[in-house]
Amino acid sequence: MSSPAPFHTLALPHHPYGLYAERLATVPALLDAHALDSPQVIVVTDEHVAAHYLRPLTHQLEKAGRTVVPIVLPPGEQTKAPVPLQRIYDTTLTAGIDRATPVLALGGGVVGDLAGFAAATLLRGLPLVHLPTSLIAQVDSSIGGKTGINHAVGKNLIGAFYQPVFVNADPTTLNSLPLREWQSGLAEVVKHALIAAPDFFDELETYHADVLSREPQRVSSVVQRAAAIKAGLVADDVHEQGQRALLNFGHTFGHALESVCGYGVLTHGEAVFLGMRVALRVSHRLTPHPSLVRALEIVQGFPVDASVQSVARGDLMASMQHDKKVKNGTVRYVLLRAIGDPYITTDVPAQVIYDAWADTLAESPLRLTTTAASNE
Amino acid sequence: MSSPAPFHTLALPHHPYGLYAERLATVPALLDAHALDSPQVIVVTDEHVAAHYLRPLTHQLEKAGRTVVPIVLPPGEQTKAPVPLQRIYDTTLTAGIDRATPVLALGGGVVGDLAGFAAATLLRGLPLVHLPTSLIAQVDSSIGGKTGINHAVGKNLIGAFYQPVFVNADPTTLNSLPLREWQSGLAEVVKHALIAAPDFFDELETYHADVLSREPQRVSSVVQRAAAIKAGLVADDVHEQGQRALLNFGHTFGHALESVCGYGVLTHGEAVFLGMRVALRVSHRLTPHPSLVRALEIVQGFPVDASVQSVARGDLMASMQHDKKVKNGTVRYVLLRAIGDPYITTDVPAQVIYDAWADTLAESPLRLTTTAASNE
Structure with a gap:
């Protein structure tokens, strides 16, 4: 049997690695193909995922002569x-x-994030x-090597950049x-299209219903395209000094919402969708x-x-100031001139941001209040 | 005032950095020279060192307009x-x-090791x-970017390779x-000379008394030479895949002694001196x-x-098997053909090692017993 081929290679200068879309049963062959031939293998997972996939994966690994050390953790953000x-x-x-020993x-x-940080350390x-x-x-x-855990002060504050041998x-x-x-x-997926690939955004628009309903052919196409866009941005900027920051499009606003609402009210993705609406409104203004307009x-x-x-407006503004990407107290906003044409700026009038928050939350289940936060 | 010059540059391909031997009062100027211009500076130290140097260093940093966040920890290995x-x-x-923010x-x-790991993460x-x-x-x-903490199973088992901006x-x-x-x-110092620099070993032999008694001129010369040797070995092998392993000369044996005696009986250096005697005896055999013979x-x-x-012979042998550098249960010994001519081998008869342990411990305060350990 020939070795499976990656659908994309993340072209890091000293450590390129492949992104594969193979079935889990192929994992033992992928380990062999990457010279990960240690007899013992650590598998870190959570209870939800374990219920579906731990037993079949373990079976395949054992059939290939490996010993599996499983670590099954509670699901959810509190595990980081x-x-x-x-x-x-x-x-x-x-x-x-x-x-x-591979992890x-x-x-x-x-x-x-958690298993990656453990492997890094x-x-x-x-x-x-x-x-x-x-x-x-x-x-x-x-994709891209970010690993870490949360701290009481905020998410992802303890961590390391650590690249995998491969991703499947x-x-x-x-x-x-x-x-x-x-x-x-x-x-x-939508974010990757907006910052880097107008033609991919067209695909998402055309096949919107298929994408939402998880039509299998479309799923593969969409996932691989979105992963390749992320890989391309990471490859040019591993340590997030420059254009990797474009991946924060919608996230500065989204993180603030997640933080102010308390984790669990919105999913991360929902917060990012709302954050992108804010970012698109600010951009257009x-x-x-x-x-x-079409993107919105x-x-x-x-x-x-x-x-x-x-949600108090003052709390949202204060929360953005505490994002870990803030340097010397200045918030760096990722905005678009057009689909596929992002830029970074620190120069946005507060009123423009207030208005964008107000318009966005008015069309969501959240209600914006103008009660000042203590530190507004 | 012109910026101070390093006495050596650690020539990492993508991240060269300087080793300086300046007074602590020069640290603010060195931070400026390396564009570490954040107003806030974290200083991690222990109680012993703080008693001598924290106040003067803080004073110098504050005079240069910095805010210092001091973290003073208990001294000793249990702090890792x-x-x-x-x-x-x-x-x-x-x-x-x-x-x-610099650490x-x-x-x-x-x-x-501890502050380095904190900075890394x-x-x-x-x-x-x-x-x-x-x-x-x-x-x-x-020098070389090893950072980390201990785990109940062994020393330095949690950590990261993380390089400093500079060393002073x-x-x-x-x-x-x-x-x-x-x-x-x-x-x-002696180890670095033995594995890499016969002329430096000559210097240590000639000025043995001055070195032992800490004669100031000799101290500077010896420290800078030893640091430069370490830097040279690290530069060629950052992640310890190859010749950086030569720095373990005497350490496989020394770590076993430290572990079996319990930490604190011997200093790390004393354990390494005894370990080097064992390694030199095995080498000569x-x-x-x-x-x-002269080196011994x-x-x-x-x-x-x-x-x-x-000290039970069986415990020493078992302890060497558990060193974190052991791969698939095979101990890799660093030995010398002559001063300055090291090599690595896995092929050493157990009897040769037993004899070298016996001869070495007979001339130390430790007593070797041949009581078999449970896992000998």
């Missing part, structure tokens, strides 16, 4: 924390790993393989996602362009399924 | 642990750092500056070291050479100041 990290350290170090991160963004670096099973993980978080995104795993998670995960209409077509909640 | 690490995370993140590691190997990487104040830190641990080793800080720490710290005599001239204790 010191205690689960310590559990990975304790389990792996007690199992007698060495520097060649397989089987799951969504939480598992990938065990014995100063174990070989890492991402096996993303959620849409956001397949098109975004598994089995498209069939997306079928087991709840529909809300699928649809909100499309936020990152500063540099009007017909494609921005398409983005408004993705559902946001939150409960009604009041 | 999750709780002190978490304390650094909490203090820095609450202080409102951003990605440009200054002021102290010995423990402070450098805060916001996925803050600029790190090593200000080593111990001999081992100045010639070894601050103030030679006058060595005067405040206890004499035992100074003399045992010379183990790394496998490939006899007059320079190895010089190494025997450095004092080992431990209390009498019994």
Whole structure:
């Protein structure tokens, strides 16, 4: 059997790696093809993902002569924390790993970030393989080497840049996602199209219904295209000094919403969809362009399924000041001149941002209030 | 005032950095010269070092317009642990750092390893500056980017490779070291000479008394030469795939002694001096050479100041099997054909190692017993 081919190669200068879209049953062959021939393999996953995929993956690995050390963690954002990290350290170090023992991160963004950070810091670096099973993980978080955990002060504040040996995104795993998670995960897909690929945005517009309903052929095409866009941006800017920051389009606003609403009210994707509406409104106000109006209409077509909640304008503004990408207190906004033509600016009048928040939240289940926050 | 010049540049392909030997008062100028112009500076140190140097360094930084966030930790190996690490995370993140905030590691190997790991993992990487104040830190641990903490299973098992922006080793800080720490710290200096620089070993032999008694001129010469040797080996092999492993000369044996005796009985340097005696005996037995006999005599001239204790041969052998550099259970020994001519082998008869342990411990305060360990 010939070795599977990647659908894209992330062209890092000293460490290029492949993005594959093979079934999970192919993982043992992929490990062999990448000279990851250690007899012992660590698999980090969560309870939800384990219920579907841990047993078949373990079976395939054992059939190929490997010993599997499974680490099954509780699902959800609270797992990106010191205690689960310590559990990975304790389990792996007690199992007698060495520097060649691969860590397989089987799951969504939480598992990938946590297992990736553990791999980055065990014995100063174990070989890492991402096996993303959620849409956001397949098109975004598994690509580019960001790993880490949360801190009480904010999300992702403890972490490292650490690249995997390869990424394999089995498209069939997306079928087991709840529909809300699928649809909100499309936020990152739409974002990649908006900042980098007008023709891809056209595809998303044309096949909007198929994409929302997870039509299998369209899923593969969309996921691979979105992943390749992310890989292209990362390859040119691994440590986020420059254009990788464009990937924050919609996120500065979205993170503020997530933070102020409390995590769990909105999915990350829903917050990013709302954040992109704010960003598109601000963009159009500063540099009007017909494609921005069209983009806003398409983005408004993705559902946001939150409960009604009041959000204080002052809290949103204060929260943006605390984003970890803020340097010396200045917020850097990613905006568009047109679809596919992003830029970064620090110079946006506060009133323009207020108006964009007001218009966006008025069309969502959230209610904007102008109560000043203590630090506005 | 012109900017100070480094005494050596560590020639990493994408990230060369300077080793300086300036007084601590020069640190603000060095920060400026390296474009580390953030108004806030984190200083991580321990109580012993703080008593001597924290106030003057803080004064100099404040005079230069900086705000200092000091983090003073308990001294000793037990500080390389999750709780002190978490304390650094909490203090820095609450202080409102951003990605440009420099972390200054002021102290010995423990402070450098811990603060370096914190810098590596805060916001996925803050600029790190090593200000080593111990001999081992100045010639070894601050150079080359190894950072990390200990785990119950073993030392340095959690960590990252993370390079500093620069290293400044103030030679006058060595005067405040206890004499035992100074003399045992010379183990790394002697090791660097043995594996890489016969002429430097000649210097250490000729000026043995001056070196042991810390004669100031000789101290500067010896420290800078030893640091430059380490930097040269690291530059060619950042991730310890090849010749950087030569720096483990004497350490596989020394770590086993430290581990079996319990930490604190021997200093790390004393364990390495004994480990080098073992390694030199094994070396001479496998490939006899007059320079190895001479090397052993010089190494025997450095004092080992431990209390009498019994050490089981089987425990030593078992401990070597658990070193984190062991791959698939095979111990890789660093040996010498002659001074300056190291090699790595996995093929050493157990009896040769037993004999070398026996001869070495017979001339130390430790007593070797042949009681079999449970896993011999």
